Amino acid sequence: MKTRDKILLASLELFNERGERNTTTNHIAAHLAISPGNLYYHFRNKSDIIYEIFQEYEKLVDYYLVIPDDRPLTVADMTFYLESVFDGLWSYRFFHRDLEYLLDCDPRLRSDYRDFTNRCLAAMKTIFEKLAEAGIVQEQPEELREVMALNIWLVVTNWMAFLKTAHGSTGDEGLSLTALKQGIYQVLTLEMPYLMPEYRDEVLAIREKYRPVLPEQRDSVVA
Amino acid sequence: MKTRDKILLASLELFNERGERNTTTNHIAAHLAISPGNLYYHFRNKSDIIYEIFQEYEKLVDYYLVIPDDRPLTVADMTFYLESVFDGLWSYRFFHRDLEYLLDCDPRLRSDYRDFTNRCLAAMKTIFEKLAEAGIVQEQPEELREVMALNIWLVVTNWMAFLKTAHGSTGDEGLSLTALKQGIYQVLTLEMPYLMPEYRDEVLAIREKYRPVLPEQRDSVVA
DNA sequence: CTATTATTAGAGTATATACTCTACTCAGTC
DNA sequence: GACTGAGTAGAGTATATACTCTAATAATAG
Numbered sequence: 001m002k003t004r005d006k007i008l009l010a011s012l013e014l015f016n017e018r019g020e021r022n023t024t025t026n027h028i029a030a031h032l033a034i035s036p037g038n039l040y041y042h043f044r045n046k047s048d049i050i051y052e053i054f055q056e057y058e059k060l061v062d063y064y065l066v067i068p069d070d071r072p073l074t075v076a077d078m079t080f081y082l083e084s085v086f087d088g089l090w091s092y093r094f095f096h097r098d099l100e101y102l103l104d105c106d107p108r109l110r111s112d113y114r115d116f117t118n119r120c121l122a123a124m125k126t127i128f129e130k131l132a133e134a135g136i137v138q139e140q141p142e143e144l145r146e147v148m149a150l151n152i153w154l155v156v157t158n159w160m161a162f163l164k165t166a167h168g169s170t171g172d173e174g175l176s177l178t179a180l181k182q183g184i185y186q187v188l189t190l191e192m193p194y195l196m197p198e199y200r201d202e203v204l205a206i207r208e209k210y211r212p213v214l215p216e217q218r219d220s221v222v223a
Numbered sequence: 224m225k226t227r228d229k230i231l232l233a234s235l236e237l238f239n240e241r242g243e244r245n246t247t248t249n250h251i252a253a254h255l256a257i258s259p260g261n262l263y264y265h266f267r268n269k270s271d272i273i274y275e276i277f278q279e280y281e282k283l284v285d286y287y288l289v290i291p292d293d294r295p296l297t298v299a300d301m302t303f304y305l306e307s308v309f310d311g312l313w314s315y316r317f318f319h320r321d322l323e324y325l326l327d328c329d330p331r332l333r334s335d336y337r338d339f340t341n342r343c344l345a346a347m348k349t350i351f352e353k354l355a356e357a358g359i360v361q362e363q364p365e366e367l368r369e370v371m372a373l374n375i376w377l378v379v380t381n382w383m384a385f386l387k388t389a390h391g392s393t394g395d396e397g398l399s400l401t402a403l404k405q406g407i408y409q410v411l412t413l414e415m416p417y418l419m420p421e422y423r424d425e426v427l428a429i430r431e432k433y434r435p436v437l438p439e440q441r442d443s444v445v446a
Numbered sequence: 447c448t449a450t451t452a453t454t455a456g457a458g459t460a461t462a463t464a465c466t467c468t469a470c471t472c473a474g475t476c
Numbered sequence: 477g478a479c480t481g482a483g484t485a486g487a488g489t490a491t492a493t494a495c496t497c498t499a500a501t502a503a504t505a506g
Contacts, residue, residue, distance in 0.1 A: 003453075021244065021324055024493055035455045040495060042453090097323050099388055101244055110388075117389050147412045150385075154409075155374055158381040162373075165322055165333075166340050186377075189370045193416030226483075247463060258485045263465060265483090 004042045006032055008056075011049050015094035020050065020102065047106045054109060057092040058116050064088060065123040072134040073127065075202055081127065082184045085156060090180060093160050117153070124149035136199045137191065148194075152187055159183035178212065185210040227265045229255055231279075234272050238317035243273065243325065270329045277332060280315040281339050287311060288346040295357035296350065298425055304350065305407045308379060313403060316383050340376070347372035359426070360417045371417075375410055382406035401435065408433040 001009075010031050014023040025046050029039045043049050064084035067073075095102070103110040128145045131137045140148070163179050188207035195203050224232075233254050237246040248269050252262045266272050287307035290296075318325070326333040351368045354360045363371070386402050411430035418426050 019324060019327070022327075025495075026493075035457095036495075037456065037497080038454050044495095046494070098321075100320050100384060101242060103388055104242070104245075114389055144412070147409060151374075151378055151409055151413060154381050154385060155377045158377050158384075161323060161381075162377060165326055166337055186370060186374055189367070190374060190413070248465075249463075258487095259465075260467080260486065261484050267465095269464070 003032075003034065003038065007039055007042055008049065008052060012053050012092070012094070015050075015053075016092070020094050020098045025049075047109075050102060051106060051109055053092065054095060054112065057088065057095060058112070060091070061085065061088050061116075061120065065120065067123065067126055067130065073130040073136070074134065075136060075199060075206065078127070078131065078136070078203075079206055082187060086159075086180060086183055089156065089160060096157050097161060121146070121149045121153060124152060135196055136203070137194045138196060140194065148190070152190055155186050155190065156183065159186065181210045182212045185212065226255075226257065226261065230257075230262055230265055231272065231275060235276050235315070235317070238273075238276075239315070243317050243321045248272075270332075273325060274329060274332055276315070277318060277335065280311065280318060281335070283314070284308065284311050284339075284343065288343065290346065290349055290353065296353040296359070297357065298359060298422060298429065301350070301354065301359070301426075302429055305410060309382075309403060309406055312379065312383060319380050320384060344369070344372045344376060347375060358419055359422045360414065361419060363417065371413070375413060378409050378413065379406065382409065404433045405435045408435065 007028060011023070011028050014028060014031060025039055026036055028049075029036045043052075065081065068077075089096070099113075103113060125142075125145045128137065128140065128148065132139045160175075160180070160183075163175055167175075167179075185207055188203065188210070191203070192207075230251065234246070234251050237251060237254060248262055249259055251272075252259045266275075288304065291300075312319070322336075326336060348365075348368045351360065351363065351371065355362045383398075383403070383406075386398055390398075390402075408430055411426065411433070415427070415430070
């Protein structure tokens with residue numbers, strides 16, 4: 001594997017584990033057992049590394065959110081969208097953690113991220129539309145779809161942060177797959193009132209699979 | 224005004240404007256035209272300043288969320304809760320911006336914040352309960368109230384961040400009161416499906432007042 | 447084999463950051 | 477009028493951070 005790619009990979013790993021703020025370029029180099037000079041041979045600066053990682057993230061999510069235009073959407077599609085998006089979010093979780101600072105540092109990133117957000121919101125709106133066409137959710141006015149999409153976006157992008165702040169101790173330890181998936185439960189709860197009777201039970205059954213074992217795990221998960 | 228209080232005030236101001244990460248103790252001292260030594264005479268370290276500001280924030284929100292137990296809740300109460308919470312959020316907006324890092328730095332803060340979150344969620348659940356008793360929203364199972372409260376919490380606490388990231392350029396300039404209040408619109412949209420027919424129109428009229436002028440302001444607000 | 451280019455090491459730098467230390471002032475008090 | 481102690485100034489420190497520079501080595505092309 002090329003050094004350049006190794007740098008990207010190690011950066012992502014360290015950013016996710018310890019936060020971008022706590023990860024210096026020297027740390028990254030040390031982690032790979034290469035010299036700082038070497039790192040700066042491959043990247044002009046730290047921002048460039050972050051920018052490139054963002055672009056991967058963007059590509060991944062765009063790929064996940066492709067909407068078939070030759071067939072109606074199914075409940076399975078909806079589940080897949082949710083699962084995928086949370087997976088993507090998990091893989092690049094450092095990004096949403098320090099989002100505001102990162103955008104302040106890099107105007108390119110700010111404008112790209114804005115476009116990215118709008119693209120995601122638009123995709124969500126289309127998904128709603130097609131779910132309505134498929135008779136899974138009720139038809140809704142354009143405007144409501146828009147506001148709903150935004151609410152779901154807020155829940156999805158901040159679910160991870162909530163888990164990390166609401167739970168005990170410091171790090172990732174407490175963040176299990178179960179907890180992660182409770183995010184899907186949250187989103188499906190938002191959609192619930194809009195489900196068509198014919199599909200209501202099916203979707204509720206899926207939702208049930210993501211229900212947290214404990215109603216609310218408010219204690220530290222560490223032993 | 225005592226130097227100590229001036230430090231707290233200036234810190235909050237600078238944190239909100241430029242972010243905690245971009246505000247050093249030296250900046251704070253310079254802003255007040257006092258020496259760094261003086262600042263450190265009043266506070267052991269930066270964390271202590273932040274912790275104390277958080278306690279103010281906590282007190283304010285706790286005060287806002289007091290629930291009357293001698294009378295049923297009204298639609299006006301609900302509006303007041305929403306308005307107040309967004310005001311509080313605005314006054315201490317730096318806090319949610321760098322939340323994860325701040326909690327990593329200070330275990331006291333982490334545990335206090337966890338309690339604070341739980342208190343807020345509990346208050347929201349109680350508010351739902353009392354709104355149902357008052358016939359404003361439908362009775363819901365305990366579990367649904369809990370999940371709904373959490374969704375609203377996510378929308379409320381991250382609304383500001385969304386505005387700052389989704390809009391153009393860098394700073395606060397774009398963040399108008401109108402934009403801020405669109406957050407209330409988002410929350411009321413979440414509640415909409417659960418409104419009782421008798422109050423539906425009244426609440427929808429209130430919601431309408433917070434509707435953004437433009438459906439989606441996706442351009443930079445700066446001239 | 448040679449020339450060129452890509453890659454790397456590693457010491458070094460300028461700047462910033464959180465924080466300390468010493469000394470001074472000045473209001474109140476015995 | 478000496479004494480105390482809260483309050484303040486301001487220079488100073490240890491450390492870290494992002495990044496640079498030079499020189500050496502590996503890879504590759506002609």
